[in-house]
Amino acid sequence: MSDPLLELDDVYKSYGEEQVLSGVSFEMDAGDVDVVIGPSGSGKSTMLRCVNRLTEINGGAIYLNGECVTDADTDVNELRKQVGMVFQDFNLFAHLTALGNVTLGLRKVRGIDKAAAQEQGYEHLEQVGLLDQADSYPAELSGGQKQRVGIARALAMDPKLLLFDEPTSALDPELVGEVVEVMRDLAAEGITMLVVSHEMGFARSAASDIIFLDDGEIVEHGPPEQLFENPQAARTGEFLSRLETTHEGE
Amino acid sequence: MPPLPLQSDWAFVVGNLDLLLVGTGVTVALTAASILLGFLLGFPAGAVEVYGRGPLKRAVETAGVVLRGTPLLVIIILLFFGLSVSSSAFVTATIALGLRSAAYQSQIFRGALQSVDEGQLEAARAVGMGRLQAIRSVVVPQALRRSVPGFQNEFTIVLKDTSIAIVIGLGELLTVGQNLYQGGQSTAALEIFLTVSLIYFVLTFVTNRSLDYVDDHFSIPGGERA
Numbered sequence A: 001m002s003d004p005l006l007e008l009d010d011v012y013k014s015y016g017e018e019q020v021l022s023g024v025s026f027e028m029d030a031g032d033v034d035v036v037i038g039p040s041g042s043g044k045s046t047m048l049r050c051v052n053r054l055t056e057i058n059g060g061a062i063y064l065n066g067e068c069v070t071d072a073d074t075d076v077n078e079l080r081k082q083v084g085m086v087f088q089d090f091n092l093f094a095h096l097t098a099l100g101n102v103t104l105g106l107r108k109v110r111g112i113d114k115a116a117a118q119e120q121g122y123e124h125l126e127q128v129g130l131l132d133q134a135d136s137y138p139a140e141l142s143g144g145q146k147q148r149v150g151i152a153r154a155l156a157m158d159p160k161l162l163l164f165d166e167p168t169s170a171l172d173p174e175l176v177g178e179v180v181e182v183m184r185d186l187a188a189e190g191i192t193m194l195v196v197s198h199e200m201g202f203a204r205s206a207a208s209d210i211i212f213l214d215d216g217e218i219v220e221h222g223p224p225e226q227l228f229e230n231p232q233a234a235r236t237g238e239f240l241s242r243l244e245t246t247h248e249g250e
Numbered sequence B: 001m002p003p004l005p006l007q008s009d010w011a012f013v014v015g016n017l018d019l020l021l022v023g024t025g026v027t028v029a030l031t032a033a034s035i036l037l038g039f040l041l042g043f044p045a046g047a048v049e050v051y052g053r054g055p056l057k058r059a060v061e062t063a064g065v066v067l068r069g070t071p072l073l074v075i076i077i078l079l080f081f082g083l084s085v086s087s088s089a090f091v092t093a094t095i096a097l098g099l100r101s102a103a104y105q106s107q108i109f110r111g112a113l114q115s116v117d118e119g120q121l122e123a124a125r126a127v128g129m130g131r132l133q134a135i136r137s138v139v140v141p142q143a144l145r146r147s148v149p150g151f152q153n154e155f156t157i158v159l160k161d162t163s164i165a166i167v168i169g170l171g172e173l174l175t176v177g178q179n180l181y182q183g184g185q186s187t188a189a190l191e192i193f194l195t196v197s198l199i200y201f202v203l204t205f206v207t208n209r210s211l212d213y214v215d216d217h218f219s220i221p222g223g224e225r226a
């Protein structure tokens, strides 16, 4: 039996007095797409950031392919080469073109020469449907295009796992679709993704599992049909019905 | 019959234009050397103020406060007559102007580095870049662009302040003008100093225009100007 691709084992995180994650545990296999939902402040972003160690945990452990990555002697840069991240606010490098954004990591981290990096960069831009915008700077792109560049930038490092932190919540509603479509394609290609998102269409159609996080704890974890149609915990049901009312007006 | 005074005074200036141009050359060289020294010290100092910690950071901050709080005239006199850092007036003036400029340039760069949003640094770290690498490849190029307007200002200030080197007898533009006048060969004070002013003006004007060009040339398409 092989190890899960990602395992969080009783992870704790606090900021000073404030307990943000309180014993979070779950596993993902290669090819899984898990969608994390939960109220604002419940610790969703913190959980993602613990996985690539933009934030350090205070207790428990995280394993990637069976290897503990939260030890003090783990090389964080090695870890991050294997775990891509897509941000809510895109965080594109403002001084570089779309192609430059995608190739910077290849060149500086992987040490690939310019021509080869560009060749790969074009492939990844094509994957997100932005080949024609390769020479555009972030300020010249729409929100949806920026986020697709953000996805291409993460893909370029050929990660084992992709983390998405609310990738569509900074977008105008009419631009959400193009990003969700790209994410669906990636899911279909078998890329392992851990996605914080309240995009229910995506969650229903692409998720292997839904994780409902509330107040730093996983309240419920299961396949979308079960979690959405037949939630086991009262808190899950309440959250979902609130989510429906807030999203109806959109 | 003596020639008209006006004629003779301008003729005196024209006749000594070669000396004034030599002084202009010294002024330009002193400006360039001082700005360069100021950049070489000021850029790292700004970076230390943003990214450093501990005693190094405190030392850099203190040096900056002291230098910015001391009149340039005092710095240059102290270095030349008090500490005799060099027998060369040019070298001493370069050190004085360079140090003072470093203290101001460090603040230009500090502000520029801080203005690049944290998220980009985080994104660079997230693809596996080390902290230094991420700062160098992502933050510094943007910060340098944003420094151009402040740098433009600093450049003109240094250029004009090179005239302070007159107190240690360096043969820069103002000193040459002063010598021409005090040589007692002429009553052309107004004409000489107007000419000197005009040369300073042309230098600052050309510098500003050149840096405007740099600003445009390096601005990021679709975004802010440099």
Ligand SMILES: Nc1ncnc2c1ncn2[C@@H]1O[C@H](COP(=O)(O)OP(=O)(O)OP(=O)(O)O)[C@@H](O)[C@H]1O
Pocket: A015, A020, A038, A039, A040, A041, A042, A043, A044, A045, A046, A047
């Ligand atoms: N760097 C930090 N320092 C201090 N507290 C923090 C920090 N980051 C997050 N927190 C706190 O941790 C808690 C969880 O934050 P987190 O961003 O993980 O929530 P979230 O579920 O992603 O919320 P949202 O849906 O609003 O993005 C919040 O109370 C937040 O204030």
Ligand SMILES: [Mg+2]
Pocket: A044, A045, A046, A165, A166
């Ligand atoms: Mg969040």
